[in-house]
Amino acid sequence: MGAGTNTGSRLLFLNRCEGGCTISPGFEDSRSNHSSIVGSPRELSEWPHTDNQWDSMKRCDEELYAPFEIRVTDTDPGDEPHYEAIVAGSGSELGFPMAGGVAPFACGPIENAISFTFALLYDDMRALCNVVGQESAHAFGLDHEMQCNDPLTYLGGCPNRKFQDVDAPCGEFAARDCDCGVETQNSYQYLLEFLGEGLVPQVTIQTPEDRALLPVGFPVHAEGIDDIAVTRSELWIDDRRIETLEQEPFAFTAPRTLAPGAHTVEVRIFDDRNQYGSTAIEIEQAACESRSDCDFAHICVDGLCVLGPGNAAGIGATCSNSDSCQTKLCAVDAPGHDGVCAATCENSPDSCPSAFHCVTAQGGRRRCIPENGGSGGFCQAGGHGGRGAFWLFLVALFIGRRRCGKGDGDGE
Ligand SMILES: [Zn+2]
Known part of the structure; x- marks a missing residue:
């Protein structure tokens, strides 16, 4: 055989x-x-x-x-x-x-x-x-x-x-x-x-089950069987490598900053020849409900755990581009200007933390930004979510308006 x-x-x-x-x-x-x-x-x-x-x-x-x-x-x-x-x-x-x-x-x-x-x-x-x-x-x-x-x-x-x-x-x-x-x-x-034939490990994901609805920070357990030896294992979520474990048990935890919704969870297990077998499942992650669902220093905004105010890459921090923000959202008043790290409030405008409010950006996207943005600041929100470099402008900005970044930004 x-x-x-x-x-x-x-x-x-x-x-x-x-x-x-x-x-x-x-x-x-x-x-x-x-x-x-x-x-x-x-x-x-x-x-x-x-x-x-x-x-x-x-x-x-x-x-x-x-x-x-x-x-x-x-x-x-x-x-x-x-x-x-x-x-x-x-x-x-x-x-x-x-x-x-x-x-x-x-x-x-x-x-x-x-x-x-x-x-x-x-x-x-x-x-x-x-x-x-x-x-x-x-x-x-x-x-x-x-x-x-x-x-x-x-x-x-x-x-x-x-x-x-x-x-x-x-x-x-x-x-x-x-x-x-x-x-x-x-x-x-x-x-x-x-x-003889070089067999790759057979991978079984014991938890979670395929199609499961899971809480924030869900565990992933997998086992591999190889004809010779199992070595390391990798957890991939949505084609991104999250974690590598060099030895069994292969027990991972999904990052608590994973967005609510559908995700593909894949576990790869390698053999002694550095070849891997893999199994993938589709899961649905629930939204966070409060900061107790999130990691230290994080807060729950609009169902997603984000790094909170007072942290270098947390919401409200000064940013020059999306990579300076844990949320990958940098709200700016003009391309090239320094901005402020924002979070989304697409689903519930009330979910912004205190001293932040939800404003509507170009394309109808909604963002939590600080209320005390100052005269010119935060009228526009920019972000380039890791792919390409385009800017998102808040429709709240109208040249000549006395105030900007107010509410949903559609007032006079
Ligand atoms: Zn030869």
């Missing part, structure tokens, strides 16, 4: 050779840096690109091997048996000045083999990821094939490669017989048969 014939290690170590690697001649042994590929000891210089580039290459190779039961890691497994892909240095350092990479090959998996990808030659991390895929797969027993979107190809023009479930002719630039006595090669099926 999805298990491969592999009885050995299921670990692929990506080695960036920090401080340089010394490779000694001899039978393949990744644990002691021996390789049959070199005839004499060789020094490889370390990974020449940035840490971010390393991470992006590593993520790409994790994705490449995600369908299979093997863990791609960049933590040195030491004496533990492992396949290894050195991604560092140049071909000339190893004695292969013309090569982008090199690997041992034996028509079958070579335990503890080291493959080499010469990172100095590549600036494009996607291209480098593909070469690492090819060299590491040679050590599993895979040949070159005439399939442009498979990492085992020499053909150009397909940057986004993955192991293809296709019976492809072998060859570099022209079809030839495969090296290992088969007519065609299917890299995906080959790896599936050897490594």
Whole structure:
């Protein structure tokens, strides 16, 4: 059932050779840096690109091997048996000045083999990821094939490669017989048969139930089952990551500043291979009723917990843009001017706290702003709710009016 014939290690170590690697001649042994590929000891210089580039290459190779039961890691497994892909240095350092990479090959998996990808030659991390895929797969027993979107190809023009479930002719630039006595090669099926299927965790959300109506600050509990190991978990609400837990139990609390109404709650649980399974439910959150429903320093305005007056990003605080306000609403008298953090009072104009009142903005939107706005202040409300940068003006402003920001702003 999805298990491969592999009885050995299921670990692929990506080695960036920090401080340089010394490779000694001899039978393949990744644990002691021996390789049959070199005839004499060789020094490889370390990974020449940035840490971010390393991470992006590593993520790409994790994705490449995600369908299979093997863990791609960049933590040195030491004496533990492992396949290894050195991604560092140049071909000339190893004695292969013309090569982008090199690997041992034996028509079958070579335990503890080291493959080499010469990172100095590549600036494009996607291209480098593909070469690492090819060299590491040679050590599993895979040949070159005439399939442009498979990492085992020499053909150009397909940057986004993955192991293809296709019976492809072998060859570099022209079809030839495969090296290992088969007519065609299917890299995906080959790896599936050897490594087994890489299963992602099955995620169950125990609480809340799908379609539930929930109070402010509702708990979310989830469990994951994996064939090997469950690692971390992430809570996502409406496609935004809210929290990460590094170990079980996966018990989250929704933020109390979540708006009332419908939300999609998703829990992702990762396995040892850094691949995740996920389950999502739809819930409805009730409005808050009083500040006791909210976090410390927050108050309940119009059903939503907002950071209260007297706090740096709380309502009534001075703001220059929406990001300076916890509510993401900055009421201004003109674009570019300093404004004041506001809250919505769409549903109940009476919900503004004391010393604030509800005024109507352009488009009929209603906002709580301080009553003592001063002569020119707070006649207009601006906000750019995180997407784009448009301004919302209060219709309460009429040039030449003596007062502004009064009531719903439709008086004379
Ligand atoms: Zn090759």
